Amino acid sequence: MRIDLHAHSNISDGTQRPAELVAAAAAARLDVMALTDHDTTDGWAEALTAARHHGVGLIPGMEISCKTSQGISVHLLCYLHDPLDAGLVEEITKAKVARLTRAESMVARLAEDYPLNWDDVSAHVAPGATIGRPHIADALVAAGIAADRNEAFATILTSHSRYFVSHYAPDPVLAVELVRAAGGVPVFAHPLASARGRVVAPEIFHDMIDAGLLGLEVEHRDNPPEARIWLRSLALEKGLIVTGSSDYHGAGKPNQFGENLTSPEALERIVAQGTGTAPYLP
Template sequence: MRIDLHTHSSVSDGTRPPAEVMRRAAAAGVDVVALTDHDTTRGWDEARAALPDGLTLVPGMELSCELDGRSLHLLGYWFDPDDPALNAELARVQASRDSRGRAMVERLRELGSSVTWEQVERIADGARVGRPHIARALIEAGTVASMDEAFTKDWIGTDGRAHVTRYALDPATAIGLVRDAGGVSVLAHPRARRGKYVFDDDAIRGLAAAGLTGVEIDHPGHEPADRAALRALADELGLVGTGSSDDHGELTGDRIGCETTAADAYERLLAAVPAR
């Protein structure tokens, strides 16, 4: 069984609609796929309606969190999308995304770019605006030549000249919200050095103590040594180790299924889902 527990659609910062993500997962030989768009569940219904025979959908989301002043991403699965407490926090996150995006575009224009908010909204095509949409607008405007160049300190990278912070959840709070909504949580790509999503063992121990269920180990951004270290830590803490593509469509080379979760790990995640 091939299980990919981390993918994105055009509902957030992926380039493929949810229905196409499902079709591509089936074509890649995946049996179970999670749709985990950033801070939203809007793609779930479309994904469910388009499920090919033999493909199981894990409804999920990637929550924007912050720990010690750094961005941390938390994957939530099987929670109630109508949970009031969780939705109240998501509304704050989403409102902050919008205001942040407008502020970043304003800074970029002050720096000499011709990028406009209308251009960014067109690229987002109804999705909540994120930095990848702004980066694509920068390329379209001729300000930068690539996504990598956009995500530097010269432009919209962390601590970049046009970077603007936004509201994000405390991860321990997010873990509790997901649990109370009937779901389980997995720490996303904690050793993705290129993206600067690097958290040490003590940070992961703290999240485990707060109720974290698993940690993403086999991820395209993780080096072999980091995977081995995370696997040992997961065993020590009793965390479920997962594997995922973190596919964003064209932005990541349509890589659904390039990393997968073992069947026994998937069963452990399912068994950890709180009874409703």
Template sequence: MRVDLHCHSTASDGTDTPAELVRNAAAAGLDVVALTDHDTTRGYAEAIAAVPAGLTLVTGAELSCRLDGVGLHMLAYLFDPDEPELLRERELVRDDRVPRAQAVVGRLRGMGVPVTWEQVARIAGDGSVGRPHIATALVELGVVADVSAAFTTQWLADGGRAYVAKHESDPFEAIRLVKAAGGVTVFAHPGAAKRGRTVRESALAELAAAGLDGIEVDHMDHEPATRARLRGLAAELGLLVTGSSDYHGSRKTCVLGEYTTDPEIYGEITRRATGAFPVPGAGGTAR
């Protein structure tokens, strides 16, 4: 069984529609794929309608959080998307994305970069606008070679010249809210130092004590030594270990199924969840 628990669609900053994502996941030989768009569940209905036979869809989201001034992402799986408290917090984060992105564009223009809000809005389409859309605009303008090159202190990384803060959840509160909505939480790519500052590893014990279920260890932004260290920490803290592609379609170089989660870990995630259930494919209908 091949399980990829971290993927994005056009509902946030991926380039595949939710329907294309599940079809592409099946074509890539996956048995299970998770839809984890940033701070939104808008892609659920389309993805569920399109799940092909032989594939199971896990609904989720990647929540934007901040601890000690450092940004972090919390993967949340199989929660009730209509639970009021969690929905309210997701809307706070989502609604702050547009003014934040507009402010980033303003900073870039002040640096002499001819990016426009209209260009970024076109790239984002109906998705939840974020820094990857601005990074794509920089690629279009020839300012950087690829999206990853935009996430440096020269440009969009935390603390970078064009960085602007947005509303982000406290991770301890995010864990509480997801748990109350029947979901499961996994700290996404905690050692991705190439993206900028990372949360201190001592915080993992604090998050585990607050109810964190697992950490994403096998990820393209983790060097082998980082994976080994995180795997050891997970064992010490009794946390689940996941692996995922963090697929964004053509926006990033990662491919579906590049890293996967052990089927037994996937089974434990589904056992812990009470807010929603995985959706087995019935042939798919959405186009």
């Protein structure tokens, strides 16, 4: 089986509708995929309809943007949680509102130096989508200010840029607890992706594990080879699920569906642990 458990639609920062995303998974010969849009489950229904049409298994999920007390970004994948769980919804809504305010502030700063306004950015955001820096990057590309998303993030939108604005995000330990309370399976996304910025110290891993973390996304293009060795050792020591994924964003990133895969055994463990919503496995 070909299983890829990390993909984004244009409901967050991907470039394809959920139905188009599932069609792309089918074209990539995937047997099972997960929809893990940032801080939203709004694409689940459309993706499920498409999954039934294409005969592709679907694991409903989400990627939660978190931040440690040291200001280090942490992304937490969660699978099969209850999308209506009050505690998780409240925290995600708080983060989404903060994302919007942050984006508005960043665009206002950018407008001082570049021919860019809020309408330019809004044109790249699907209705109801969770707005983020990728949408600002798309507007910069469309305006000819940056060549592509990667260049925009490496220069104008980097966290060291004067245009950068921080925003609220839940602590990863709290996020793990909320996901477990919602019947979901929390997996630490690309946990040692050092090229993206600072990564957390080992004690944060252990704090998240103590809170109920169930897996590590080990096979991901942004985890260096030496980091994957350490992650596999930790997973073995703590009995964690090991996953591999593409982190596919359509045309938004070079990542391709199926470039990293999750084993059937790992999927079985995720399905067994998830009690908040049901997977679709034809």
